[in-house]
Amino acid sequence: MLVGHCALLHITILADFQRKLNMAVRKRGKSWSARINWRDANGQLHQMEKGGFKTKVEAEQYSVEQQYLHTKGVDIESNPVFADYFHEWWTTFKKPHIRHETQKRYETNDKIIHQYLGDVKIKRIKRLNWQQFINDVCKTRSTTTVRLLNRQFRACVKNAVADGLITLDFTQGVNINGNDANTRKPVFLSYAEAQTLLRTAMDDRDPTVPSTYIIIAIILTGARVGEISALKWHNLDIKKHTIAIHHSYNSDIKELGPTKNTASYRTIRINTKLIDLLQEIKIDSKDGYIFQEAATGLPPANRTINSKLQVIMRHAKLDKKDFTIHSLRHVHVAILHHKSVDWMAISKRLGHQNLSMTLSVYAYYIDEDKRKSDKEIEKKLDDLFI
Structure with a gap:
């Protein structure tokens, strides 16, 4: 009875979500696709479709997830390349207000993120991916340098959360252990x-x-x-x-x-x-x-x-x-x-x-x-x- 009740609840929630977003799933060849339609606050119609699901259930589950994110205020349509988003963010929010030395650090990190992550879109990046990136840059940079690097990117990611592009900060809790072998030590005098x-x-x-x-x-x-x-x-x-x-x-x-x-x-x-x-x-x-x-x-x-x-x-x-x-x-x-x-x-x-x-x-x-x-x-x- 409990299983039947849960199944009925799932069908009811799914039907409710589908009415709100006009969601539909369909089979295309050997795979399934999910199409979502909705109107914004101005009444403008938006449409998003994603395919490649192996089963109808997977397509429906994706549709439900997108509905949930939409109700949480997430922009489910936009998914910019993270490196491009970082560049636009720091040149708009930071560049007019920072010292020349700090600007050069942002420019360096801008090149690093384009080099390492290239065209990877922001919604594809998980904490595991970010830790792998940090591990890579730690091989040739000091711990202090990597901490400063991660701090800049984390501020950008928090901005992405505020923009509704993503729900979680994938830079949070990252472990940083840089290469300090060639770090210049302070010189003290007596x-x-x-x-x-x-x-x-x-x-x-x-x-x-x-x-x-x-x-x-x-x-x-x-x-x-x-x-x-x-x-x-x-x-x-x-x-x-x-x-x-x-x-x-x-x-x-x-x-x-x-x-x-x-x-x-x-x-x-x-x-x-x-x-x-x-x-x-x-x-x-x-x-x-x-x-x-x-x-x-x-x-x-x-x-x-x-x-x-x-x-x-x-x-x-x-x-x-x-x-x-x-x-x-x-x-x-x-x-x-x-x-x-x-x-x-x-x-x-x-x-x-x-x-x-x-x-x-x-x-x-x-x-x-x-x-x-x-x-x-x-x-x-x-x-x-x-």
């Missing part, structure tokens, strides 16, 4: 080495060479090179001893852009010596940049700053492979850590989004603190027996 670098830069400074002053400013502020290069005189408050970091300068396209994230939009305190140093290079100009080359009135290119840094490193007799202008932020942290500045204060000063990000980057210093603490604990316990 406090003594940081002092040597700063003194050498001070000795090498020339008011006509803004690159050296940028290097000194990063050491004393921990700001990113783009943030320092973007500074204009109105960002400096001499009375309050602060600089307002509200932009980032891209030396490739010679334009100001937004900071890396909302946490990077900040105002930080600076010391008197840095204010005095900035006064040495003050030039009145149309654009008002603090650090500007005489010929252009614009900040120097990153490669120019980096070249100057390598000269200073040689003069300081500091042999550090892969030490770049970004490494100067680590120098600032080395100084503050040595002076026992709180990690939360350091995190805010660097413009990190949260403390955990700071602690993960500077785990080297955390481990160093733990080693010192362990020795102190050991000594204090031994003192009990004296």
Whole structure:
């Protein structure tokens, strides 16, 4: 009786769905096809047909599934190529509002998804397919790179869910384990080495060479090179001893852009010596940049700053492979850590989004603190027996 009741219920539901969508199944040769007709909110007629079903039951089941998706607000008619959908999504929603560096990352991922998934349509992609894709890109890319890649694609997939193209996020719960063998590790300096670098830069400074002053400013502020290069005189408050970091300068396209994230939009305190140093290079100009080359009135290119840094490193007799202008932020942290500045204060000063990000980057210093603490604990316990 129960089986008969379920069968009757199935027939009733199917008949109801067929009335709503005007569904029909028919045999075409050796296989079955399902045709679905419906009208949208404007009364426009739509039709969709799919064939290749082995049995009439399979065709009817497909029709019921489509009806269910339709009632859930899913666009059962549209099924774009995912790579094309990603391109349209990021160029429309992201490109007008992101930094040049972020745009280049989207462009790279755009090429990757076209290369790997080609003409695969979005409704064909399942979590298994996505995990296989991620496994493939993990073979030649670092874990961090793949995480950033998946984050961009996941935002796109969430948009597809909101658009009613699909019901589930197939990027959710993916396992990421990239190839970190060739990942460049951060280069840290000791406090003594940081002092040597700063003194050498001070000795090498020339008011006509803004690159050296940028290097000194990063050491004393921990700001990113783009943030320092973007500074204009109105960002400096001499009375309050602060600089307002509200932009980032891209030396490739010679334009100001937004900071890396909302946490990077900040105002930080600076010391008197840095204010005095900035006064040495003050030039009145149309654009008002603090650090500007005489010929252009614009900040120097990153490669120019980096070249100057390598000269200073040689003069300081500091042999550090892969030490770049970004490494100067680590120098600032080395100084503050040595002076026992709180990690939360350091995190805010660097413009990190949260403390955990700071602690993960500077785990080297955390481990160093733990080693010192362990020795102190050991000594204090031994003192009990004296």
